[in-house]
Amino acid sequence: MSKQQRAPLPHDFHPEVPSFTVVSEDLAPGAELGAAQVYAEGxxxxxxxWEGFPAETKSFAVTCFDPDAPTGSGFWHWVLFDIPSSVTELPAGAGGGSFAGLPEGAVHARNDYGSKDFGGAAPPAGERHRYVFTVYAVDSERLGPDEDSSPAVVGFHLRFHTLGRAQLIGEYEAPSGD
Known part of the structure; x- marks a missing residue:
């Protein structure tokens, strides 16, 4: 997909909410994802x-979405929710299948790879895709869905329970293989 034909971002169709700040030592805004965030590598x-979220926040959710995937509906790489409001940081690797670094009670829903963890970037050869990491401030301690829910169901609940949103967008282009 060319830059002129890029798909909308995942929140373009949700109600506007206040923004807050999310940062990462592993990813700079608009920069290339590191090898650690690529599916076949790390x-x-x-x-x-994150900081600056609404004071009434009761929990957080974190997602990673590729709006440029050639699916017609994008691709969910990470869906994590029910993170306690006292937690304002996730260490690198917290999205791994072992759940190391995740606070008690946090729930991984399945991603579009079909696993309940973070799945790294894997665009088709020669394509540059955006990876939208979003932290949601949520108005309840429990969002409602369970670990077997689809990303769409989690997104549906987030649409109605998000108090604020922060996002960090990185990019990755798979080698063309020429």
Missing amino acids: NTSPRLR
């Missing part, structure tokens, strides 16, 4: 820290 979720 497949490791980046370290994320």
Whole structure:
């Protein structure tokens, strides 16, 4: 997909909410994802820290979405929710299947790879895709869905329970293989 034909971002159709700040030592805004965040290389979720969220926040959710995937509906790489409001940072690798670094009670829903963890970037050869890491401030301690829910169901609940949103967008282009 060319830059002129890029798909909308995942929140373009959600109600506007206040923004807050998310940062990462592993990912700079608009920069190329590191090898650690590529599926065939490190497949490791980046370290994320956030601040400035609404005072009434009761929990957080974190997602990673590729709006440029050639699916017609994008591709969900990470869906994590029910993170306690006292947690404002996830270490690198917290999205791994072992759940190391995740706070008690946090729930991984399945991603579009079909696994309950972070799945790294894997665009078709020669294509540059955006990877939208989003932290949601949520108005309840429990969002409602469970670990077997699809990303669409989690997104549906987030649409109605998000108090604020922060995002960090990185890019990755798979080698063309020429």
